[in-house]
Amino acid sequence: MLFNSLALVSILFIIVILKRIADFLPTLVTCLLWWKENINIDVSLKTRRERDLIATAFILPFCLICTRVGLYSPDFMTGMTEPLRLGVTTGVFFCYLLVREGLSAGIRPKNISSAVWHAGTTVEYTFFIFLALVLLATSGLLLTSLSVQAIKTAMFWLSGTIYALLLVRKVQIFASNSSFFTGILYLCALEILPTAILIVSAVVF
Numbered sequence: 001m002l003f004n005s006l007a008l009v010s011i012l013f014i015i016v017i018l019k020r021i022a023d024f025l026p027t028l029v030t031c032l033l034w035w036k037e038n039i040n041i042d043v044s045l046k047t048r049r050e051r052d053l054i055a056t057a058f059i060l061p062f063c064l065i066c067t068r069v070g071l072y073s074p075d076f077m078t079g080m081t082e083p084l085r086l087g088v089t090t091g092v093f094f095c096y097l098l099v100r101e102g103l104s105a106g107i108r109p110k111n112i113s114s115a116v117w118h119a120g121t122t123v124e125y126t127f128f129i130f131l132a133l134v135l136l137a138t139s140g141l142l143l144t145s146l147s148v149q150a151i152k153t154a155m156f157w158l159s160g161t162i163y164a165l166l167l168v169r170k171v172q173i174f175a176s177n178s179s180f181f182t183g184i185l186y187l188c189a190l191e192i193l194p195t196a197i198l199i200v201s202a203v204v205f
Helices: 002-016 016-032 036-043 045-058 060-071 082-106 114-143 150-176 182-201
Strands: none
Touching: 002 016, 002 045, 002 060, 002 150, 016 036, 016 045, 016 114, 016 150, 036 045, 036 114, 036 150, 045 060, 045 114, 045 150, 060 082, 060 114, 060 150, 082 114, 114 150, 114 182, 150 182
């Protein structure tokens, strides 16, 4: 009951901001294709706020999908009820965000402009919107005869592809104001490390 109620709430919220999502889609596509557009978003306060609002709106639907399909399902969650698994998944999601925010605040360099640094540390919000949209579209396959495992595998591959593109764009953003090697170092500290921790928590525990 709780799961279905939250799903309904998330759908209603997305419907309310549907026009904003539609208006943001051209910018989203441009960000995927061209790294400089991710910096342009941060230059425009209005566009940045719209991006952040849409990303926030997709957090609950994203966690619901992850819970329903089992994208994050370590052994310690075996036997948990669906509402409890949703709570754990959401908690892990916010812990992941906190780790990333802590790292970006703790290692901010002086030799990179604030615009480039902010763009490089928030570009994941843009890609999260794209990921959430793709997973929402893929979740429609749950209504077909395909097995949940097949849909889960497809979602993993799609998520991995989108994440790989995020890494490329992130390096390009950082390298635009420093060397390529420095961009790789920032990528490892800000992106690879927290993601590795997330993967270990799913595999080991």
